[in-house]
Amino acid sequence: MKYFVVDAFSRQKYRGNPAAVCLQEGDMSDVEMQLLAAEFNLSETTYLQFLADGHYRLRWFTPLTEVNLCGHATLAAAHVLWNQCGISATQLRFASRSGELSARLHDDGIALEFPLVETAPLADSLPVRGLANSVVAAFSAGEDLLIELADSAAVQNFVPDLAAIAALPARGLIVTASAAVGDHSDVDFVSRFFAPAAGIDEDPVTGSAHCALAHYWSQKLGCNALRGRQISARSGEVEVAISGDRVTLSGQAVTVMEGKIF
Template structure:
């Protein structure tokens, strides 16, 4: 079985978010898929299986669990099909746990059509738990499977020290920490993502989180086209456009390595 390691939401290697993309020739047991993801030990390992021309089954595994949605590994999967598998069509569809997703190839990179994540109020118990994680929260929201907190400014997001045990105990897949950008005029908001309960202490660039960050920040800016920057050690930029009930995520990807799984 062939595999590729791709840095997604990146324009050069060793930046953005690395994902392993495995090309399945046949079905494998879920336990083997999970053990292989643990062997790669990246935020996500994506498994691609061709169903028909331009249509693929796509699954995503962290080192410990299978997840419902992953942006960077979907971008990596589309990149592999176009860059290494001689796929000619410019629009790809993926059959996933979150329904059919679409990736489109353009001159400025890849755009992904993802479901928009609804934003809602947190419960009193969630609010208390989030204040235990950190003080000085400007706002707290439920963001689908995740919880989201806004901090005072970009510097607070950059210097945020996560208490991973408390974050792992939150009733959520992970924690999104965000603030309005202040250091780069072409960036609207910044964020970080922590998912220790899912086997990811800090995710370098989290596409799925931007499906919630877009509707959170769009009313503040009065527009539906935004740019986010994730302030992990590797860093990465995600363009996002709200189009009806969809979040259109955009970015580039770079192949770092390829090999064969025995």
């Protein structure tokens, strides 16, 4: 079985978020998929299976568990189909645990059509130490929780209490702030994402989190087309555009590795 490692949401290799894309040749058990994902030990390993009529199936695994939605690994899979597999179609359709997803080529990269995740205020503050004086707002965000901090510097300097975050009743924690001033004023918002319970202490660039970030910041800023930067150590940028109950996530990707799984 062939595989590729792709750095997603980046124009440069060794930036953005790396994902392993496995071209699934036949049936694999869930146990095999999980063991291989642990072997890669990246935030996501995706299994890409060719179906009939130009459709593909995607499944995504962290080193510890299967997840319902993953943006950067979907971007990586589309990039592989167009750049390593020579697929000529300009739009791809994927069957997934979150329904049908699609990817299309555009002038400056790849656009993913994903479900919009609505955010809602939390009645109680999050039980995470060290946040009491810096939280502007706390929201539910689908499978995740979202907190807004005072500014981009607070997000950059945030030191996660991984044990407390792992104990939250959520897949992970999104930490975000407006980027109107400071070092990131060329984008609309910044974020970081932590999911230690899923085996990802900090995810470099999280497409699925931007399904909620798009909703949150569109409500606050009154704009349906925004640009976000995830300010992890590797960093990456995601453009978002809302249309009804869908959100388009746009970005670039670079293939850095390929090989064969025995």
